[in-house]
Amino acid sequence: MLVLSGVAVIIIGFALGVNPLLVTVLAALASGLASGQGVGATVAALGHAFVHDDFIAxxxxxxxxxxxxxxxxxxxxxxxxxxxxxxxxxxxxxxxxxxxxxxxxxxxxxxxxxxxxxxxxxxxxxxxxxxxxxxxxxxxxxxxxxxxxxxxxxxxxxxxxxxxxxxxxxxxxxxxxxxxxxxxxxxxxxxxxxxxxxxxxxxxxxxxxxxxxx
Amino acid sequence: MIGTQWACALTGAMFAGFALLHLFGRFDRARWRSAAFWGVYAVLLMVGPYLPDLLDGSLVLVMVGLAAIGLRPGRIGDEDARRRRDSARRLRGRLLVPALLVPLLAGLFSLLLRPLRWQGRALVDPAQVTLVALSLACIIALVAAMWLTRRPRYALLLMRRHQRLPHQMLAPLVEGRRLADAMGWAAVLPQMLAALGAVFVACGVGEAVSRLAAGVLPEAAPGLALLAYGLGMVALTIVTGNAFAAFPVMTAGIGLPLVVGRYGGDPVAMSSLGMLAGYCGTLLTPMAATFNIVPVALLGLPSRWSVIRVQAPTGAAVLVFILILMQCVVYRSAT
Structure with missing residues (x-):
């Protein structure tokens, strides 16, 4: 259930009007850490996903x-x-x-x-x-x-x-x-x-x- | 098979050009911020797939840091409204041609490229035909636009010789940068949210949501299970910003085991209508940045919710229609 912390970060972040780019990264970090991955692994996973969604650009x-x-x-x-x-x-x-x-x-x-x-x-x-x-x-x-x-x-x-x-x-x-x-x-x-x-x-x-x- | 790698690299090169224009085209102290932001993005697009994941991730963090401090786009003249009006009067219909070429060529190319085969395999990756077609269309339309809007000869003669060529060739880059600066970090948000969706899936956020829903649902309530599937699609789409990310989770979590497995519903009608329910969610969430946040930046709207507010009544009406239609057809058409 702790992995849902990322969802909470998204909801709170958007409600408070924090920069959405920052909210997104914080949510990824929150869910990654809660699922038991380290900081390094979470950042790497984010980088991997970002680069492989490059067709969006x-x-x-x-x-x-x-x-x-x-x-x-x-x-x-x-x-x-x-x-x-x-x-x-x-x-x-x-x-x-x-x-x-x-x-x-x-x-x-x-x-x-x-x-x-x-x-x-x-x-x-x-x-x-x-x-x-x-x-x-x-x-x-x-x-x-x-x-x-x-x-x-x-x-x-x-x-x-x-x-x-x-x-x-x-x-x-x-x-x-x-x-x-x-x-x-x-x-x-x-x-x-x-x-x-x-x-x-x-x-x-x-x-x-x-x-x-x- | 032709995919989108070349187009991604080209897009990266374009953003590198924006970064260089920031670096060499202005002289205030904040220029490094925008230059670094677009420059890092360019690096990620051009060579990101070949770099170690951890380095890519760190570069992403650098970009987000710069965006959080605040980008400072240089002021470029939006004040030359009179020049634009004169130019509109001179070029008339020629201005519309390249703008219409983009969609028309994109449509034409996606029809033409789809059936092409090379040595028994599809020449263009069928999953990416639309994007390949769109990039080709953009390139051709750009050439057309540069040619059709070229300055009249006398205007060029008034310029010094060494200024003429760069003036003509750099104009698309300068004007493209103006649009990119108008959007700022919003231009990167869709890709970042897609990455977040992937991280969510890898962390098991979807399973947690469906376990939560399955625990709450009572026994022997086929209608409720179906409603939970539809509303779950909406809720998860609102959170992830993408119905495609919500679909596998809800279908594997509630749809297939409960609606289909336990109560014998029709999986085809269920999935099709469930996906469309998710689309209604897309209309309601700032997480669907391409559709709801990018236009806010592009059109200079006052609030992050401006587009969503207009969409909400239509989205809600369609959602109610879908939920009712689901109740009517999913259990009936299976028997």
Whole structure:
């Protein structure tokens, strides 16, 4: 039970607002020490795991592209494009993005979209410009609109990708069940993702459209 | 088989470039902090897998120490808004092309690369096709962006000759560094949390959680066991930030022995819906840094919870739907 001390460190650390990077390392140390490994072994285990999760960093290869385009006025351009069409509603814009994101993830194109690739340079400025066509924005409205854009990207991705047969989640489930002696057809695994995807779309779209009416 | 090693090394080289820009591009006393942070990260990405684990771990601690003291990104002009507007007017639609190339090429490449075979084996590691496709797309889009946004010739003629080439070639690195600095340590957090998940699994945190749950559950309550499986997926995902980390633990701890073994539930419907319940947890936790913390840094949002607050109602509604659907189908479809 002592190994759960790491979980406690996470909860307390996040609640207190300590630097998350520091909380993470402290949690790893706490659980490692509680499980009876020494400090050296725990640090080595952390280093090993960190280095072998390096594929996560690859997404940052997009930074020079986006940075360069932004410095040459990408966000201004996007804003201009939207601002020209009066009457674009924020909610409706995000509903169409949600649909595109879910469908593309469901056919295996989960790399379409993403916080650095599309939310910051394109979607967020679009949403802000759409809101501005209805009148000037106050200071607190801007971050809220951006948060809606980020959230919509996440929801579209999560409840789209599981429908795709070769997705990591489906492969992981299949592997896990195979170890337990159950030969699961990938088709049946992704079948259950469909009603959930439809419900997630309806629920989020309803919230977005209700936002428009306010 | 082509994997992601080359792309990781390239990403490392990019961060090394950011570190060098900090070191040679600014003259305040705090520059060493950011330079060291990105520099150590670059080393870990480029040669980390070849170094001893203990050294890797110590370098990780150095990075975390620097982040905890506080990185001091140098101020670079966000004030040239007018120049950006002029440039937007000049380049017009050309600006959008590379931005759209990234997702389109990534999608196209992942479709094209997946079926390729070389000497009877997959040419690209099937588990990493998306990442390989994304890195290729980024490289091509960068070349396109540099070419499409190149300065007009007269602007170059105004510069001294020895300034022209570096000005053109370094621009992506300078601007990429600006974005990396805007995120700061948040850029490293997803990888660090994934590492924490691995350490948790190695220490047996999952087993402790499922033992805790199994001890509490009453006998002969199939519905409750299923509910515990679903909510356990959510809770463990909230703690680890990753439904993939929660899935093996909960499935081995509660799902297979109780729901399937004792009460005869359908393992396929159970796992599929359980994983999706975990995804609802991902929407609710700051531990899922890629999705919930990185955008806070990227978009300059006021609070760590800004994105989560927006997601929570949708996540909760979907979760309730999943839990009800589970009760309806898991025990029925097996018989």
């Amino acid at each position: 690859i997404g940052w290869l997009v930074l020079p592209v986006i940075g360069l385009l932004e410095s040459r006025g990408l966000r201004e351009r996007v804003r201009l494009l939207v601002a020209r069409r009066a009457g674009v509603r924020v909610g409706r814009l995000l509903v169409s993005y949600l649909a595109v994101r879910q469908v593309s993830a469901a056919i295996g194109l989960s790399a379409i979209g993403g916080q650095a690739q599309s939310v910051r340079p394109v979607l967020a400025p679009m949403v802000e410009a759409a809101a501005e066509t209805a009148g000037p924005l106050d200071a607190s409205a801007r971050p809220r609109l951006r948060a809606w854009a980020a959230a919509t990207d996440n929801i579209g991705l999560f409840f789209g990708e599981d429908v795709f047969l070769a997705m990591g989640a489906v492969l992981l489930m299949r592997g896990m069940l195979l170890q337990a002696g159950v030969a699961a057809d990938p088709w049946r695994l992704s079948l259950w993702a469909v009603p959930v995807a439809v419900f997630a779309f309806l629920a989020h779209a309803a919230r977005l459209l209700r936002r428009d009416r306010r």
